[in-house]
Amino acid sequence: MAELPAAATPTFVFADVEGSTRLVRDLAEAYRSVLADYQRLVREAMEAHGGHEVDSPGDSFFAAFGRPRDGVLAAVAAQRALAAHDWPAGVELRVRMGIHTGPAELADGRFVGVAVHRAARICAAGHGGQILLSQATAALLEDEATLPDLELRDLGEQRLKDFDRTVRVFSVAGPGLTEDARLPRSEPATLPAIRAGDADREHSVTVLREHTAAGRLTLEEFSARVERAYAARTLAELDEIGRDLPAPSVPVPSRRRATRFTGVVFGHTQRTGKLRLPRFSFALVVFGDTDLDLRRAEMSGPAAAVVALVLFGNIDVYVPEGVEVDLGGFSIFGHQREWGRDVEPHPGSPVLRVKVFSLFGTSDVWRVPLGWVSRTFREVIDAMRRGEHRELPAGD
Numbered sequence: 001m002a003e004l005p006a007a008a009t010p011t012f013v014f015a016d017v018e019g020s021t022r023l024v025r026d027l028a029e030a031y032r033s034v035l036a037d038y039q040r041l042v043r044e045a046m047e048a049h050g051g052h053e054v055d056s057p058g059d060s061f062f063a064a065f066g067r068p069r070d071g072v073l074a075a076v077a078a079q080r081a082l083a084a085h086d087w088p089a090g091v092e093l094r095v096r097m098g099i100h101t102g103p104a105e106l107a108d109g110r111f112v113g114v115a116v117h118r119a120a121r122i123c124a125a126g127h128g129g130q131i132l133l134s135q136a137t138a139a140l141l142e143d144e145a146t147l148p149d150l151e152l153r154d155l156g157e158q159r160l161k162d163f164d165r166t167v168r169v170f171s172v173a174g175p176g177l178t179e180d181a182r183l184p185r186s187e188p189a190t191l192p193a194i195r196a197g198d199a200d201r202e203h204s205v206t207v208l209r210e211h212t213a214a215g216r217l218t219l220e221e222f223s224a225r226v227e228r229a230y231a232a233r234t235l236a237e238l239d240e241i242g243r244d245l246p247a248p249s250v251p252v253p254s255r256r257r258a259t260r261f262t263g264v265v266f267g268h269t270q271r272t273g274k275l276r277l278p279r280f281s282f283a284l285v286v287f288g289d290t291d292l293d294l295r296r297a298e299m300s301g302p303a304a305a306v307v308a309l310v311l312f313g314n315i316d317v318y319v320p321e322g323v324e325v326d327l328g329g330f331s332i333f334g335h336q337r338e339w340g341r342d343v344e345p346h347p348g349s350p351v352l353r354v355k356v357f358s359l360f361g362t363s364d365v366w367r368v369p370l371g372w373v374s375r376t377f378r379e380v381i382d383a384m385r386r387g388e389h390r391e392l393p394a395g396d
Contacts, residue, residue: 010064010111011071011101011137012119013051015042015078017059018094018128027091034091035059041085042095045078054111062120064111068101068140072147072172075099075131080176083129094128094178101137121160122169129178135168150174196232204229204238209302211245212350218274218296219350223322224370226349258300264288264313270377272296277304285313285361291377293318294352295368305353310334310361316377317354317365324349327365329356339384340367341392 017023017038024031042061043053049070051063065071075097082095100122102115118134126132138152151173157166173179205226212222225241232238258278262271265286272293278300283290285308292306295318308315308329319325324345327338336356356363368380369389383389 009101009103009115010066011068011099012104012111012116013046013061013063013065013071013075014098014120014123015061015075015095016097016123018096020059023091023093027088030088034087034093037085037087038082038093038095041081042078045081046074048077049074068099068137069147071099071101071137072131072133072141072150076150076172076174076177079129079131079178083176083178096123096126096128097131098123098126099131099133099137101134101140118160118163118167121163122167125158125160125169131172131177133170133172135170138168138170147174196234196238200238201229201232204232204241207242207245209350211242212299213302215276215298215300216245218298219323219352220295220320220370220373222349223320226322227370262290262292264290274298276300277306279303280305280307282306283308283315285310285315287311288313290315291318292316293377295320295373299350303351303353305355308354308356308358308363310356310358310363312360313358314362314364315356316381317363318368318377318380319352319365321367321369322349324351325365325367326351326353327356328353329358329363331356331358331361331363334358334361334363336363338365338367340365341369341389343367 023034027034038059039056039061043056046053046061046063049065051065051070051074054062054064056062063071063074065074079095079097082093085093087093098119098121100115100119102113102118104111104113104115106112122132122134132155133152141147141152152170153173155169155171158169159166208217208222208225208229211217212219217225228241229238232241258276258281259271260278260281262269262281262283264284266288268289270291270293272291273296275294275297277294277297281304283292283306290313292315306317321340321343322345327336329336336358354365366380366384369392371392372380372383375383
């Protein structure tokens with residue numbers, strides 16, 4: 001190839017095979033010959049127009065030119081050669097190319113500078129068959145002789161990966177080139193963080209409650225997300241909390257059957273997991289013991305009532321902190337207790353009404369900290385009786 005360009009502001013041309021991973025998977029060993037032909041055709045086109053090959057790792061190719069016109073003509077020649085080549089049956093080799101002109105330092109035979117990275121990003125933004133070039137290169141081409149049968153099409157301002165400022169990008173069109181009107185793969189704009197207000201947070205909590213009532217969030221998920229909502233400082237943080245949720249008005253019917261009755265006689269039963277909690281459910285415990293885990297329960301509405309009748313037995317109800325629980329009923333020759341920190345319910349949280357009527361029976365409601373989600377019932381009970389929950393930081 002030609003010697004290193006002596007221009008103060010060289011023109012850089014990058015080429016890259018689109019979908020190379022798929023080609024490697026589909027062609028296996030045959031990909032080696034396809035890659036060799038691709039590199040040969042591109043190398044010949046670059047050399048014919050005075051380009052210097054800087055690097056050609058894998059399916060990429062990097063060359064430098066002394067003049068923008070030579071770089072563009074080399075890229076056009078390479079695309080035409082690739083399009084005319086007789087590739088193996090079933091192979092559609094599509095190559096994207098990017099061109100940029102800018103200052104760069106030469107060290108140990110390699111160019112170093114922002115201009116090199118900008119050219120690479122312009123190439124990466126293209127689609128197979130396209131030749132994209134920056135406004136800097138396009139502006140310099142105005143001082144060159146007219147490009148034969150070629151036209152520069154303005155694609156507008158585009159945002160490139162790792163660059164804060166947008167770049168105006170042009171595509172090269174002409175005979176023998178792929179007609180691809182698609183815009184480059186522009187990076188999403190990095191917008192300044194917009195601070196969230198109290199009204200924004202309250203709205204997010206209201207939306208979370210609607211999703212919980214619709215069964216899209218469990219009580220535990222609701223409580224955890226509300227904590228994040230009240231701690232959010234920007235609108236972007238609030239958006240992230242509900243990114244995986246549809247619009248609240250979109251109905252999503254649950255496939256789980258509602259758990260309307262739990263009963264045990266002379267035994268022990270556990271109800272746990274993502275229970276579908278109806279507006280009203282009933283539990284009967286006779287000479288037995290029941291664990292009713294509502295931490296991951298799915299609600300059927302904004303409120304649910306659980307009524308339990310306990311005769312010579314015990315029922316333990318587990319709920320996540322931050323969910324409003326209305327405990328009522330009475331106990332004869334037994335006890336009815338609540339365990340957990342004195343945490344204010346989240347505004348707008350679903351309401352659980354637990355009514356326990358017991359004779360020679362006991363009932364306990366355990367308000368479980370969110371950080372204890374993986375603990376067993378026995379571990380939760382033992383830890384709370386030791387008072388470990390009181391030592392946790394707020395929100396854990």
